[in-house]
Amino acid sequence: MRGGAATRAARRGEAVVLRNLKEMAEAAEEFCNKTGVRRLLLGGSEANVSQFREMLPKALQDRVIGTFTIGVNAPENEVQARSMELIEKVAQQREVELVEQAIAGWKRGSGAVVGLSDTLAALQEHRVSILLIAAGYEASGYRCQNCRYLMLSERDECPLCGGPVEEVEDLVDTMTHRALESSVEVEIVRGNKQLEEVGSVGALLRY
Ligand SMILES: [Zn+2]
The missing domain is CATH 3.30.1330.30 (Ribosomal protein L30/S12)
Structure with missing residues (x-):
C-alpha cells in the first residue's frame, strides 16, 4: 500500500512525533543552560527515549546518566520514584x-x-x-x-x-x-x- 492513505497518515504521525521530540529537546537544552543541570535521566517509551537522546546536543547527551521505560501518562510521583531508583543505582x-x-x-x-x-x-x-x-x-x-x-x-x-x-x-x-x-x-x-x-x-x- 505504498502511497496509500494509511501510510501517509502514519508518516504525518511520525513527523508530528519528531517535531514534538525536537521541541522537547530544545526546551531541555534551554532549561539545562539556564539552571546548570549536570545530570539527566530520560524516561519514556524505549523508541522515544533513544530518538530523543539523539536529538539532544552532544553536551547534553554526555549528561545523561541513565534511561528508563515508563508510560506516557505515568503520574509524576511514579516518574519521581523511578528516577530516584536510578539515581541511587548510578550513585552506588x-x-x-x-x-x-x-x-x-x-x-x-x-x-x-x-x-x-x-x-x-x-x-x-x-x-x-x-x-x-x-x-x-x-x-x-x-x-x-x-x-x-x-x-x-x-x-x-x-x-x-x-x-x-x-x-x-x-x-x-x-x-x-x-x-x-x-x-x-x-x-x-x-x-x-x-x-x-x-x-x-x-x-x-x-x-
Ligand atoms: Zn597550629
Missing part, C-alpha cells in the same frame, strides 16, 4: 568505581591514598580531589586551637605554629567539613567492604 555504581580507583592508585603509589593518617595529611596539603568516607566511620584526633591543623596523636603544641592542642572527638566529621570548605568533593560510601578493609577512608588526589 560510582561509589564502587571511586573506591576501586582509590585502591588501585594507592597500590600503584600515585593518585590516591587510603587510611586515616595519609588521607588526613593529603587533605591538609590541599591535594585531595575526592574524599571517600565509609558511612558511619568515626575517629577522634587533635586540633590546633590556633591554626586548626589536625593531627592523630596528642602533642604538647602544634608542630606548625606552636599553638595549644585540643582533642577532637569527631575527627571524620571535621575532615568532611574541612573538605567541603575547600570545595573538595566528599563521597559517603555505603556498604563497601573494600574501603572498610583499607581503613574506611581514602582520597583521590589532584597530584
Whole structure:
C-alpha cells in the first residue's frame, strides 16, 4: 500500500512525533543552560527515549546518566520514584568505581591514598580531589586551637605554629567539613567492604 492513505497518515504521525521530540529537546537544552543541570535521566517509551537522546546536543547527551521505560501518562510521583531508583543505582555504581580507583592508585603509589593518617595529611596539603568516607566511620584526633591543623596523636603544641592542642572527638566529621570548605568533593560510601578493609577512608588526589 505504498502511497496509500494509511501510510501517509502514519508518516504525518511520525513527523508530528519528531517535531514534538525536537521541541522537547530544545526546551531541555534551554532549561539545562539556564539552571546548570549536570545530570539527566530520560524516561519514556524505549523508541522515544533513544530518538530523543539523539536529538539532544552532544553536551547534553554526555549528561545523561541513565534511561528508563515508563508510560506516557505515568503520574509524576511514579516518574519521581523511578528516577530516584536510578539515581541511587548510578550513585552506588560510582561509589564502587571511586573506591576501586582509590585502591588501585594507592597500590600503584600515585593518585590516591587510603587510611586515616595519609588521607588526613593529603587533605591538609590541599591535594585531595575526592574524599571517600565509609558511612558511619568515626575517629577522634587533635586540633590546633590556633591554626586548626589536625593531627592523630596528642602533642604538647602544634608542630606548625606552636599553638595549644585540643582533642577532637569527631575527627571524620571535621575532615568532611574541612573538605567541603575547600570545595573538595566528599563521597559517603555505603556498604563497601573494600574501603572498610583499607581503613574506611581514602582520597583521590589532584597530584
Ligand atoms: Zn597550629
